[in-house]
Amino acid sequence: MTETYTPRNDPPRSEEFQFSGDTLLAKIKEIIRAGNVRRVIIKNEEGRVLIDIPLTLGVVGTLLAPQLAAIGAIAALVLKGSIVIEKEAEPPAVTPSM
Numbered sequence: 001m002t003e004t005y006t007p008r009n010d011p012p013r014s015e016e017f018q019f020s021g022d023t024l025l026a027k028i029k030e031i032i033r034a035g036n037v038r039r040v041i042i043k044n045e046e047g048r049v050l051i052d053i054p055l056t057l058g059v060v061g062t063l064l065a066p067q068l069a070a071i072g073a074i075a076a077l078v079l080k081g082s083i084v085i086e087k088e089a090e091p092p093a094v095t096p097s098m
Contacts, residue, residue, distance in 0.1 A: 028068070
């Protein structure tokens, strides 16, 4: 018997990281490489959203290049801020039944 996980419109999990301007681009690349990220939001110190990037499965390489260029420009202007990432809800752990 095979059990499958069907999402039930579970809300995405979100995490927030603080950054300084010189580490922003490296942190974004690290987050994207980690996978299962639905959206990346960059906020300034006051909490104002500077850029909101929805990510879909398969968005890599040249498709992401314009967003990374925009993030690089923001990093040059913003000294401190936060990165909010929304991740896919993880499926519940399945225990094998006999």
